[in-house]
Amino acid sequence: MNAYHQASPLRAPDGRRPSGPSVRIGALAPLTRPGWAEAGRHLLAGLELAVRDVNDAGGIAGRPLELVVRDTAADPDRAAAAVDELARPGVAAVAGEYHSVVARTAAARADALGLPFLCSSAVLDGLTEQPTQWVARLAPPQSRGWRLYADFLLGEGHRRIAVATEPSVYWASGARVLRDRLAPYGGTVVELDMRALTPTEVCDELVDNRATALLLLVGHPEPAVPIAESVRRDQRLAGLMIGAPAGQPEFAEWAALLGEDGAGIPFLRYLPERLTPLGARVGTALRERLTAAPSFVAFEGYDTIAVLTDVLRSSGADRTRTAEYWPGVAVEGTRGPIRFSRVPGIGVWQWDGAPIHVADRDPAHPDRFRILRTG
Structure with a gap:
């Protein structure tokens, strides 16, 4: 069994910041009404904090990690258009989303386009109509x-x-x-x-x-x-x-x-009774960033980048290799060890141990x- 990697490793030994062309991740979140904007802000706070930590640790093979944020406003059509845009060359993967109906549309487009999508927070069992290698999910099934x-x-x-x-x-x-x-x-x-x-x-x-x-x-x-x-x-x-x-x-x-x-x-x-040591540290940082107690959605956002960092460092930001690597993920996240598997009745790679x-x-x-x- 693979050892679990710490989600937020230490700064690179030489202390240098990452440089060169960035590794880009598309981030979907409901940031305006009628979307659940507060949930979207928490999700984005977790994503952004994790990106900061990754770049403080040397980035992805020395390249900075960058979020390309798109507001879905709980609109499936906006999400589909965003995925189409993000699928153009230069974006290694798409992540995020809170609303299940929106995430289902995003997952369908990502699957059709061959774009890796890590769903952070949506729980609908039928995230895709058919089993797919392109989509994985952190949130537990509904x-x-x-x-x-x-x-x-x-x-x-x-x-x-x-x-x-x-x-x-x-x-x-x-x-x-x-x-x-x-x-x-x-x-x-x-x-x-x-x-x-x-x-x-x-x-x-x-x-x-x-x-x-x-x-x-x-x-x-x-x-x-x-x-x-x-x-x-x-x-x-x-x-x-x-x-x-x-x-x-x-x-x-x-x-x-x-x-x-x-x-x-x-x-x-979707939290454990006790956060991991990483989770406790991240929780303090999230509280400062949000000026409020972080929700479980903020931790889902952080863990999303932790997983994608592990995947991208192993796949070299190649989309096909990224999709092939989901079953190899072994990351210690803020809420426990994260691995993906095939769960009966679920068509995407699923973190089966998500706490509830x-x-x-x-x-x-x-x-x-x-x-x-x-x-």
């Missing part, structure tokens, strides 16, 4: 994370689940995972179509269906925040649990908009997180 979330619901005694949802392959896939996991235990999932309901009407539906939990499978901040506010203020629903498996409460904007109402809402978080836990903001201290379940 089915794995959302099954853990369903197990958490069962462990808390919830059997009558309502989901406030909008049309999206990502939300539909998540609802299906929940339904399949809960059904053998007598659990039911009622879908509330937010195209037809106001937040007040959602409360009425929750009462009528005798739901004990409501999951927000909708966009952020609209309509997730108004729904949460309406439910919290409805005395009929005082004992109802609100959940947000997609991770909305992870970000500072959620706490700023909802205050105490945003605490006690469990979500999926269910967490919430502590109602007694909303700026702190509690770990509720690991898996």
Whole structure:
């Protein structure tokens, strides 16, 4: 078995900065609305910090590493156009993206063009229609994370689940995972179509269906925040649990908009119970860069560059050799050792050991997180 490489090696022995033509990586992130811009900023912060560390360590065979950033704004067409542009000579690989539907489009274009793509944060199982050698992913598949979330619901005694949802392959896939996991235990999932309901009407539906939990499978901040506010203020629903498996409460904007109402809402978080020593150092640097606590998305960004650095140093930035090297990756990242494998039902090279836990903001201290379940 290969030894794991430290993701951020020491500065080159002679202390010289890298020089010559840069090795370029395309970076996709939602940086403007209607994309989840805060997640995009965290992702980009992690990518940029890692690039700085790589260049401080001598770059890629003495050449500087450079990001070519493109804002997807959660628009699949913009992502496809960006991949087409980045596929021109000079870009060794593409990385990033947070929104699953956008990442799926980017992965399809990268596959068609023979451009290596390392997906940082999107979780949709069906990232590609067919198995491909060109795409790898750091984030865990949605089915794995959302099954853990369903197990958490069962462990808390919830059997009558309502989901406030909008049309999206990502939300539909998540609802299906929940339904399949809960059904053998007598659990039911009622879908509330937010195209037809106001937040007040959602409360009425929750009462009528005798739901004990409501999951927000909708966009952020609209309509997730108004729904949460309406439910919290409805005395009929005082004992109802609100959940947000997609991770909305992870970000500072959620706490700023909802205050105490945003605490006690469990979500999926892709962090270990304890970061690696590298992760602890990176976390401090990310906090300084973001002037806020770094989310798991920022760590995903850092680990993305850590992996690509290992790949590019081995492949010489040749696209075909890069794609062939995914199964040879062995990197110690911020959240644990990273290796890729073929996972049944997943068409891309997948980090199967990505950490997951269910967490919430502590109602007694909303700026702190509690770990509720690991898996």
